[in-house]
Amino acid sequence: MDFCSFTFNFFIWFAALLDGLADLVHSQSAIYTKMEGEDLRVAFSFDVPEGSKKYLRKTNCEEEDTLIETNGNRLHTDRYIIRYNSTQKKVHAVIEALKKSDAVSYTVGYIAASSVGSYEFELKVRDLCDEVVAGEPRVYSAAEGGNVTVRCSLSLHPRCRKFLCREECDKFLIDTNDEIATSDRYKIKYGSRSMFNVTIGRLTESDSGRYRCGVGRNHGKNTCQEFEITVTGGEVSALVVSVTVAVAVLLAVSLVLLLCLVKCKTSHVHYVNTGANGKPREFAPSEDSAAASRREERVYQDLDPHTRDGNLYCVLSV
Structure with missing residues (x-):
């Protein structure tokens, strides 16, 4: 292969490589849309060497824009979490309770002695209540x-x-x-x-x-x-309940005492036979008994079927 052919093929290969990298970057770029109050949870594939620094920062790349970073496998500070899963080889980043001011671009990545890796994404935060x-x-x-x-x-x-x-x-x-x-x-x-x-x-x-x-x-x-x-x-509710119970008990006791008082009064009542002038009427028991006997005899006589009022049974049998 001559030099010209080699150069041409190299440029073709290099252009294809750049095109593939461009497609890779485009496929990895993302825009996340969340509501206020929601949590953002994202994960990116990195084969992170042991002891590397994992971080989440705003994309401006200023030192003060670093939101959270750790050399360990997990850290949770304020509203931010960074975590590395060595089995899945993924770095997880979380922003809790999103605010409108969180709507910026971010970078998640790691820094090791021999390598670095990062990933950028954009976050949009919608109003919770339109x-x-x-x-x-x-x-x-x-x-x-x-x-x-x-x-x-x-x-x-x-x-x-x-x-x-x-x-x-x-x-x-x-x-x-x-x-x-x-x-x-x-x-x-x-x-x-x-x-x-x-x-x-x-x-x-x-x-x-x-x-x-x-x-x-x-x-x-x-x-x-x-x-x-x-x-x-x-406490107020308990006081109301206590007062209500006390009043109910007091009313029940009062009712029992009232019933006892009424019963005691009625047990001492004497029935007296009075005359028209309201004074007690006196009569001889023997005379009263005799009069009662005469009235009883008169009743039986009136019911005697052999009296002159012989139609009594006929009338009653109709």
Whole structure:
């Protein structure tokens, strides 16, 4: 092969190599789109030598732009996590509770004594709530230690992202694409295409405040419903219960005493035969007995079938 042929073939090979590298870089470049409050989790393949420095930094390459770095296999500081899986040979990077200010370009990589590696990507952060509507009712009241369930009247598909956040919503209390999900004291349950429920359990006074439940969509606006929760103190509730019980016991005791008093009075009543002038009537027991005997004889005589009123039995037998 002459020099010209060799040179031509070399340039063809070199151009193909550059084209392949360009395709590789293009295929590796990525843009990640997340919502406020979500976590970003990415992983990149690196065969990292033992003891190498793993890092996550903003792409400006300034020293102060380094967000997290470690010579170990895992580190978690503030909202950032860097982790190396030696089995999978992947570097994992995490940014928790995303904010709008996190929407920049990043570099994940490693630095070793004999080699380096890096990967760049861009992050976009969408508004958590493009539209906010007021809930009905606006304020929910509950006692400390109890539960509160709020109906979120929002249009959604069963597999849409459903979430609950508080105040400025810089972090999810719970979020899920499932129809039912539980996290710590929080629960989300899909109801229909027009609503889902969120429940907060084991309430404390510190849970009082403003909340938003919402629906996140890959395309279209994210809609949120705003409401407030007021939690009354447990000591006050216990006092109310104690007073109520005490009053109930007092009323029961009073009723028993009243019944005893009435019974005692009625047991000492004397029945006296009085006359028209209200004075006790006196009569001889023997005379009264005789009069009663005469009345009894007269009754039996009236019922005698042999008396002159002989039609009595006929009338009674009809």
